[in-house]
Amino acid sequence: MADLIQLAVLLAVGYFVGSRIEKKHYRSIKEREKKLLGCAVVTGDDFLEDRPVRTSRLVSGSAVISSDYFKMIVGNLLNFFGGEVSVFESLLDRARREAILRMKEEAPAADIILNLRIETSTIAGKNSCEALAYGTAVYYEK
Amino acid sequence: MILVMTNIESVPGKKIVEHFGLVCGSTVRAKNAFKDFGAGLKNLVGGELKAYTELMNESRKQAIDRLKCQAENLGANAIINVRFSTSNIANGAAELYVYGTAVRVE
Numbered sequence: 307m308a309d310l311i312q313l314a315v316l317l318a319v320g321y322f323v324g325s326r327i328e329k330k331h332y333r334s335i336k337e338r339e340k341k342l343l344g345c346a347v348v349t350g351d352d353f354l355e356d357r358p359v360r361t362s363r364l365v366s367g368s369a370v371i372s373s374d375y376f377k378m379i380v381g382n383l384l385n386f387f388g389g390e391v392s393v394f395e396s397l398l399d400r401a402r403r404e405a406i407l408r409m410k411e412e413a414p415a416a417d418i419i420l421n422l423r424i425e426t427s428t429i430a431g432k433n434s435c436e437a438l439a440y441g442t443a444v445y446y447e448k
Numbered sequence: 449m450i451l452v453m454t455n456i457e458s459v460p461g462k463k464i465v466e467h468f469g470l471v472c473g474s475t476v477r478a479k480n481a482f483k484d485f486g487a488g489l490k491n492l493v494g495g496e497l498k499a500y501t502e503l504m505n506e507s508r509k510q511a512i513d514r515l516k517c518q519a520e521n522l523g524a525n526a527i528i529n530v531r532f533s534t535s536n537i538a539n540g541a542a543e544l545y546v547y548g549t550a551v552r553v554e
Contacts, residue, residue: 320494362452363452
């Protein structure tokens with residue numbers, strides 16, 4: 307019985323606090339995405355204009371986002387039945403968007419960021435994912 | 449002399465005059481047990497694991513430093529086509545690997 311109560315409490319805490327943290331994070335992501343809309347990011351490398359280039363450099367950003375207890379339990383249950391595991395989708399989405407934002411914040415004045423690459427990895431045993439975004443920031447001669 | 453790094457096949461606005469071949473850098477890092485414990489607690493409510501973001505950033509920086517050191521020893525002043533790769537070798541430890549092509553540009 308005590309075990310069941312403990313599980314219920316953990317699930318409730320995970321669900322309520324977890325979804326609040328997630329909502330807050332999404333709000334901040336959307337706000338910053340709007341602010342950084344002016345900085346173009348492309349996945350190709352042949353988008354250079356025919357203008358003299360002042361400088362270029364590698365920029366990167368990363369974020370580690372963890373799942374909450376509720377997501378972990380529900381995710382494992384869904385895993386058993388197979389199919390779409392929707393609870394983990396927002397986790398990866400948040401990590402990637404946060405990583406891209408941090409990369410942009412490293413070079414807010416760049417004219418364009420070329421060849422964006424996103425890489426995702428898990429941190430073993432921690433039910434969390436790490437996203438890394440990197441690209442080449444190019445500054446044209448003013 | 450600042451070493452320029454890009455992840456495209458050229459350095460925009462510069463001409464490549466010499467290739468030196470592959471250079472790479474890697475590092476394996478783990479967080480101490482206390483921070484691991486803290487991350488375990490954070491696992492309950494979700495959100496960003498700052499300690500791990502920091503760990504990954506620090507180690508990536510070290511891998512890049514090793515990459516740059518190797519390129520400088522070869523006499524290069526730029527590294528093109530830089531790629532990152534991450535793997536987990538044990539609980540809470542990660543290997544960061546970064547590689548690219550050392551070149552001299554003008």
